[in-house]
Amino acid sequence: MVQSLGYLKETPSQTAGPYVHIGCTPNFTGIHGIFDKDLGSGPLTNDKTKGERITIRGHVYDGTGTPLKDALVEIWQADADGLFPSPTETRGKADPNFTGWARCPGDMDTGEFVFETIKPGRTPFRDRDPRLQAPHITFWVVARGINIGLHTRMYFSDEEKANSEDPILNMIELKVRVPTLIGRRDGDTIHFDIHLQGDKETIFFDM
Template sequence: MAQQLDRLKETPSQTAGPYVHIGLTPNICEIHGIYEEDLGTRMVNDKTRGERITVKMRIFDGTGAVIRDALIEIWQADADGLHNSPSEPRGKADPNFTGWGRQASDAETGVFTFETIKPGRVPFLDDRPQAPHISLWIVARGINLGLQTRMYFGDEEKANAEDPVLSRLEHQHRGPTLIAQREGDTYTFDIHLQGEKETVFFDV
C-alpha cells in the first residue's frame, strides 16, 4: 500500500540557487555554526610565498546587468607553478597556500573579491609553459551546469602570446575576454555570459 506523502511539500524549482549558497557558503546566508568561516574564504596567510594580489570579478548577463547571486570557485598554482594536490608530480606546493578559493558575489554590487598570490607558470600536456592563469568555475541561478573559464593577467603579454591554450582559441579576437587588467595590486576581471563581449568558456 502506497504511503501518504501529503505532509511533504515540493521544494521550489531551481537550477543552482539559492541552495548552492546555503550548502557552500552558509555564513553568507546567515546560517552560522556550521563553519567558523565558509570554506575557501581564505587562501593565504602571513607565510605564503609570492606576490600578493587582489582579484575583483563581476558576472554580467546577456542584457549587461550585473548578476548578484552567483558563486565562483577558483583554482591556481602557487608562486612556483605547483598545485596544492597529492597528484602534483613536480614537487611539494607551498603549504601556506590553499590554491583554491570560493566566494559568493556581493549582494549589492555583484563583486567577488579574492586575496591571493600571482601564480607561477604550469606546464601544458606537451610540457610547454602556460601563462600564469587562474581557473574559474561559475554557478548561478539559470545555469544548469557550472561554467569553466580562465583568467589570464594583462601584464603578462609575452607569456600570454606563448600560451598553448590561448593560441588554440578558434576565434582569436575573443582572447581578450580572458584577460584581467591590473591597477596597482588589483586585477579586475569581468565575465559576460552572453552577448557581444561573451567570455570564452571551456568544455572540460
C-alpha cells in the same frame, strides 16, 4: 546474489537556485555555528604564503549587461612556483601555506566577487610537454539559470610575452575573443569580469 543497481538513476541537472549559498556559504547567508568561516573563504592560510599578493575583483554579467547578484564563483590555481597543492603533483612540493582554491559569493547588492590570493607561476601544458602555460587562474561559476557550472580562465595583462606563448590561448581561432580571458592589472588589483552572453561573452571551456 549481486543486486542490480539499475534503478539508481542519475539525478537531473538543475539550476543552482536559492539554496547554493545556504549549502556552500552559510556564514555569508547569516547561518552561523556550522563553520567558523565558510569553506574556501581564501587560499592564503597565513602570512607566510610565498608570492606576490594580488586582489581579484569582478562581476558576473548576464546577456543584458546586468550584474548577477546571486552568482557563486570558485577559483583554482597553482602557487607562486607553478606547483599545485594536490596529491597528484609530482614536480615538487607545493607551498604548504597556500590551498590553491577559494570560493566567493557575489555581493548581494552589487554582485562583485573579490579574491585575495597570489599571482601563480607558469605550469606545464601537459605531462612530458616542454611548453609552458602563461600564469592563469581557473574560474568556475554557478548562478540562477546555469544547470552545469561554467569553466573559464583568467590570464594577466602584464604577461604579454607569456600569453603569446600559451598553448591554450594559441588554440583560440577567433583572436578578437582572447581579451575576454585577460584580467586588467591596476597595481596589485586585477579586474576581471565574466560575461555569460552577449557581444562580450567570455570564452568558456568544456571540462
